[in-house]
Each structure stands twice: as structure tokens, then as C-alpha cells.
Amino acid sequence: MIELKGVSYIYPNGNKVLEEIDIRIEKGSFTTILGDNGSGKSTLIRHMNGLLKPSVGVVSVCGMDTASSTDIWEIRQTVGMVFQDPHSQAVGATVEEDVAFGPENLALENDEIRIRVTNAIANVGLEGLEGYLLMYLSGGQLQKTAIAGVLAMAPEILIFDEVTSMLDSDSRSQIIDIVRQLNKRGKTVVYVTHHMEEALFADRVILLENGSIESDGAPRDVFREIDASGRKVPPHLELAFRLQDAGMISPDVFPMDALSLKE
Ligand code: ADP
Known part of the structure; x- marks a missing residue:
């Protein structure tokens, strides 16, 4: 569906933000791009609908090259983007x-x-x-x-760029629920966030650090790597995992909702 091969990106001011990124997004998948502010998430996803074109490497969407000016209109219709504000x-x-x-x-x-x-x-x-x-x-x-x-x-593919970051917690879980439903109904989803708990429902989490892919895999595996690297996985998330493992909350419930019910 979307393929980035050897993609690097340098802003016109010389700021190198992406470094040799290889990503393949499969049809119908739910991928979360996780990373701290400034790690390059927005720059990365703007390559996925041709808003930005790679300085080095190739990006294709359903076989169309984003560098091609003839395909760009079709690409914009294939990939819908929702932004933060x-x-x-x-x-x-x-x-x-x-x-x-x-x-x-x-x-x-x-x-x-x-x-x-x-x-x-x-x-x-x-x-x-x-x-x-x-x-x-x-x-x-x-x-x-x-x-x-x-x-x-x-659009066949939906990209959500930090869409909950300006919302209260109720609206946040409602929006996450909508995104999940859309994926279940067949849309390919790329969901960008810096909140680890919002990465839980993805099939796959890509952790971005300083413009490079630091980790790529199932959410729990990526969280384990984050934990092993000395960075803290938030305690409420650990608790949610344990409650899920013990069968006390359904893996299908947004853990933040489940935990707030237990407060
Ligand atoms: P994130 O979405 O993870 O917060 P961004 O992709 O917005 O990260 O930014 C990554 C880096 O690129 C940051 O250091 C940011 O300052 C820089 N950056 C973003 N936009 C521009 C721009 N238009 N020109 C130069 N540098 C930029």
C-alpha cells in the first residue's frame, strides 16, 4: 500500500530529519508511529501522501510514486489526513x-x-x-x-497526526474508538502519537527516535524494548497489561477507561 525505501529528508534550512527510513504499510493494517516531540513523526507521515518528497529514496502509494507530479492528485485522494488542531x-x-x-x-x-x-x-x-x-x-x-x-x-488509507492531543480524556477515547472502528471496517490506518497508551491497539508500532526507526513490532514487544533501554513505560500501562493478562480487563477496552473505572 505505502512503501518508503531508503528515505532521508533534509529541510531547506539544512536540518536533516529523516535518516534512511524503510517502511512497508500493508493494506488493512493499523500502524502506530510513536515518538517524542521532534522525533520526525510529522515529517515522516507527510511523505506518505506526497506533502513532502524525499531528499533521498522513494515513496510509493498503491504503486504510485509521490515524486511524480502526474500521480499526486490520485495519491492525495487515496491517503486522507487528519491533523492535530x-x-x-x-x-x-x-x-x-x-x-x-x-x-x-x-x-x-x-x-x-x-x-x-x-x-x-x-x-x-x-x-x-x-x-x-x-x-x-x-x-x-x-x-x-x-x-x-x-x-x-x-480514501483507502487514513493518517491521523496527534489527533487527540488537544482533546479532553472523554473525547480522546471516543476518537480512538472511531479510529479503531474505521480500521475494523477495512480502512488502512496510520496513527501518530507520543502517548504510549494510544499505541496499544495497533497491529504494529514503529518507534521513531531522532529521525530513525528505533524499534518496529507488536506493541508489547516495542514497549518491552523501550523498558529494556532504560526508558520508563508509564506505570498505569504496566498495570493495564497485568490486568489484561489476569483477565480482569478485556484487551478490547481502552485501558485508561478501564483503569479510571477502578479509581
Ligand atoms: P514530531 O512530529 O515527531 O514532533 P517533526 O517532524 O514535526 O517531529 O519535527 C522533526 C524535526 O524537524 C524537529 O527538530 C523540527 O524542529 C524540525 N522541523 C520541522 N519542520 C521544519 C521545517 N519546516 N524546517 C526545518 N526544520 C523543521
């Missing part, structure tokens, strides 16, 4: 207008636009709020609107 992504006055903006620009038939908007709004659980003005929505509702707007473009 829900306010900066709003383009319409109401939820419905906002979600319809993308498909309207694709010059689709009106009926097709209606179907896409209705389905996208339902997929993020905003039914009933179609006519609401965005200015009266909470951060979480705005972020759901942004996700619906991207879904209405019918």
Missing part, C-alpha cells in the same frame, strides 16, 4: 457543509455527495448535529467533523 481544519459553517466540502470539490453527483456526507457523519457518531454551527461545537465534536470530512473523500 480541530479548529484549523474547519472549512464550512455547519457540520454538514464542512463534511460536504471535499466531495463537492470532486464535482460528484449531488446524490453521491449526500450519501457520502450522511455515511461519514454516521461513522463518527454525529447524527443529529448536521445543521449545527461549527463555532458551537466542542473540540472533540470538531475533530469528529474533521474525520468525517476526510472520510467523505473515500
